[in-house]
Amino acid sequence: MTEPRLSFATASAVKRPIYLDHHATTPVDIRVAEIVFNMMVSTFGNANSIDHTFGEAAATIVENAKSNVAELVGSDPANVFFTSGSTEAIRLAISHAIGPARASPLHIALTRVEHQALIDTVRLAERLGIAVVTWIDVDQQARISSGSLLAALQSGADLVCVMAANNEVGTIYPLEEIISLVHSHDAAILVDATQAAGRIGLGGIGADIDYLIFSSHKIYGPKGVGALVSGVYDAGRVYGLGATHDATPNVPGIAGMGEACRIMQSEGAIETHRIADMRDRLQAELLRQIPDLVVNGDKQNRLAHNLHVSVPGTPNDLIVSRLRKKVAISTGAACMSGAQSPSHVLRAMGLADGLQDGALRIGLGRFTSESDIENAALEIVAAVNDVRNAMAGKDYE
Ligand code: PLP
Numbered sequence: 001m002t003e004p005r006l007s008f009a010t011a012s013a014v015k016r017p018i019y020l021d022h023h024a025t026t027p028v029d030i031r032v033a034e035i036v037f038n039m040m041v042s043t044f045g046n047a048n049s050i051d052h053t054f055g056e057a058a059a060t061i062v063e064n065a066k067s068n069v070a071e072l073v074g075s076d077p078a079n080v081f082f083t084s085g086s087t088e089a090i091r092l093a094i095s096h097a098i099g100p101a102r103a104s105p106l107h108i109a110l111t112r113v114e115h116q117a118l119i120d121t122v123r124l125a126e127r128l129g130i131a132v133v134t135w136i137d138v139d140q141q142a143r144i145s146s147g148s149l150l151a152a153l154q155s156g157a158d159l160v161c162v163m164a165a166n167n168e169v170g171t172i173y174p175l176e177e178i179i180s181l182v183h184s185h186d187a188a189i190l191v192d193a194t195q196a197a198g199r200i201g202l203g204g205i206g207a208d209i210d211y212l213i214f215s216s217h218k219i220y221g222p223k224g225v226g227a228l229v230s231g232v233y234d235a236g237r238v239y240g241l242g243a244t245h246d247a248t249p250n251v252p253g254i255a256g257m258g259e260a261c262r263i264m265q266s267e268g269a270i271e272t273h274r275i276a277d278m279r280d281r282l283q284a285e286l287l288r289q290i291p292d293l294v295v296n297g298d299k300q301n302r303l304a305h306n307l308h309v310s311v312p313g314t315p316n317d318l319i320v321s322r323l324r325k326k327v328a329i330s331t332g333a334a335c336m337s338g339a340q341s342p343s344h345v346l347r348a349m350g351l352a353d354g355l356q357d358g359a360l361r362i363g364l365g366r367f368t369s370e371s372d373i374e375n376a377a378l379e380i381v382a383a384v385n386d387v388r389n390a391m392a393g394k395d396y397e
Contacts, residue, residue: 018327018372018379022218022305022365023167023195029220029366032259036222039252047249058251065258069227072198072261073214074206081228081235082254086194086215087117089228093190093211094121095238096230097159098130109134109152110161112348113142113168115192118161119344136162141298142171142349149178153185159210160189164196168332168345168361169297170306172200179208188232194218198264199272199303207231216253220366221260225253275364276304278373282362283307285377290384294355296346307362310355311384314391319360322383327376329362 019027028036039061045054047062066077083089098106108122108131125131134157137148144162152160160182165172175191182189188210193202197214206212206229215226286309287293296308311319316331323329332343346356360380364373 017323017325018368018376020362020364020368020372020376021328021330022363022368023361024330024363025217025223026220026365027367028222028256029260029263031263032221032256035259036252036256039255043251043255045251047251048246058249061251061255061258062249065254065261068258068261068265069229070206072202072265073193073212073229074203075209075212075229076207076231079207079229079231079233081230081233082249082257083226083228084224084250085217085226086115086192086213087226089213089215089226090115090118090190090192091121092228092235092238093213093230093233094118094125094131094159096233097188097190097211098125099237102130105130105132107132107134107156107158108161109136109149109157109159109187111136111138111144111163113138113166113171113345114161114163115167115194116344118190118192122161136160138348140349140351141296142166142169142345143298144173144178149181153182153187157185157187160187162189162191164191164193164200164202165303165306166297166345167195168343169308169349170195170302171298172196172301172303175202175209176205179205183208194226195303198261198268199305216257216260219260219264222253222256225250225257227257271366272304275366275368278368278370279304279307279364282364282373282377283309285373286380289377289381296349296351296355296359305364307364309360309362310351311358311360313354314358314384314387316357316359318387318390319358319380319383322386323379326379326383329360329376329380331359332361 043057043061045058047055047058049055050059066080069080070077110122112135122133126133134152134155136152137145139145162173162178164175179189190211191209193212193214195218198219210230210232212229217223283295292312294310296310320331342356346359
């Protein structure tokens with residue numbers, strides 16, 4: 001038998017493009033990977049099989065992970081339900097809010113800039129006749145229109161869905177205000193915190209959110225694990241889940257998510273400052289070299305690792321394809337990149353067509369270095385100039 005070989009090749013150890021797509025996913029932190037590995041080969045028990053120490057150890061790990069998740073978002077460990085990611089958590093939350101037997105459809109109000117995972121779930125419920133939908137408008141910076149939110153509540157919304165921060169343009173939402181407005185109208189609130197958890201403080205408000213959702217792979221944890229954090233959720237109210245059987249938990253993934261949350265909790269604030277500084281330098285350099293560049297989103301209130309720009313009149317797919325082997329950035333959300341249809345977020349913001357077509361989403365992360373930023377700026381500027389010269393029919397130099 002050949003010797004098992006475990007190689008933790010970190011982002012810097014291998015020569016490959018500079019990774020600036022941390023909204024799509026993040027590399028797993030080596031400290032997390034070690035725990036996941038250990039859970040797979042060593043503490044491998046079934047957390048539901050606690051007649052022996054293997055299962056008991058796994059069950060303890062799951063409980064510890066719940067505490068770490070709850071602490072990051074300011075909730076109670078008993079409110080943490082692990083899922084396969086945010087998409088599943090969203091589906092469970094909406095299914096739970098609708099409930100097994102409603103006399104009338106649930107009135108769901110959601111912003112026009114929600115993630116496709118939420119929009120698709122709500123639209124399906126609408127098609128099935130178990131929900132009616134009201135859309136909440138946003139302005140040019142993707143900020144929620146308070147008039148539109150209020151109108152939705154006054155028209156009888158039962159459940160309001162807002163993001164903690166937008167996954168394309170990074171705009172952060174004033175959750176405290178929104179939660180109290182929603183609750184004062186006796187409605188429930190669902191917050192998709194997939195991009196924001198660990199990056200903005202949720203500690204003071206997490207317990208007030210009826211359904212809070214986030215995912216491990218956006219915070220340097222493994223893929224395929226996420227959490228629905230909810231004080232009202234009851235699996236028995238979701239068709240097909242009726243609490244008779246507890247599936248075997250994904251203990252390695254859950255342990256990894258717990259460790260990823262612990263690291264975010266202890267290092268997130270400092271990391272956020274460092275990343276914001278680098279983002280600001282990258283933004284300044286791009287603006288210096290591409291003077292007509294437009295920075296999108298709420299510049300006063302956006303995620304530290306987000307830089308969303310439009311290169312007017314310059315097709316983003318041509319820019320991104322020139323960067324393919326050099327810098328990994330995207331034209332939009334991971335579920336939509338490569339799609340020909342324009343981003344629903346940019347459309348909802350009312351960006352001009354030329355700005356939508358030239359949109360680039362850049363996302364920095366924990367392992368992004370100063371030299372990555374310098375090199376990425378050079379490459380992005382070169383790619384933009386190259387596309388613009390080609391469009392103008394100029395010869396290559
Ligand atoms: N919500 C937001 C805001 C996201 O950014 C994503 C992923 O990109 C999702 C939901 C879906 O998350 P997951 O990949 O964990 O299903």
